Amino acid sequence: DIVMTQSPDSLAVSLGERATINCKSSQSVFYSSNNKNFLAWYQQKPGQPPKLLIYWSFTRESGVPDRFSGSGFGTDFTLTISNLQAEDVAVYYCQQYYSTPRTFGQGTKVEIK
């Protein structure tokens, strides 16, 4: 199974500042046949189900604010939240869909400083 490791486990950021979450996979999730990284990001607010933010490592889901951006390649990925808003307080998960079983990172909790 591919192991997904996120860092940090939690971070506190001031309103309007940038939050950066890292995700590392134990093997590459890049598929050369379609030139894509099989990596998604979800946001989960307390008491709610996860919400899809990003897929193919950088493509924003419809309706997701453009302050959320994804980047990375192969085994190392980043979710960046620019201009952090109060409603962005949540746990964020990366997930690979390169191979079965799909696996999630352990989650990163984002709070307001």
Place this chain on the structure above:
Amino acid sequence: EVQLVESGGGLVQPGGSLRLSCAASGFTFSTYEMNWVRQAPGKGLEWVSYISSGGKTLYYADSVKGRFTISRDNARNSLYLLMNSLRDEDTAVYYCARAKYCSGGSCWDDYWGQGTLVTVSS
């Protein structure tokens, strides 16, 4: 509007059984692959099972293989998870999720239900 509504959770003793249901609406259910994903209290997300749109291709996490059975009824727009031989470690909120894209049963999901809590305890 896409809606996924899970039901069937509850308290069950170790070794017992439970059947979860997920009622889908707002989209053509029969054309989408579906998944069950669970979340133990205070923990992260764990994929449980996948089913193809026609119901013929199934995948399971090793942790539930041989104990859980996923199925669907496209005529009733419903997804199911039959859980047998339940263990303490199966205690979790179980979400049904609509897959937007899958590769060999490994997907990302664009809609999730609110979840149903399964508690395994004596």
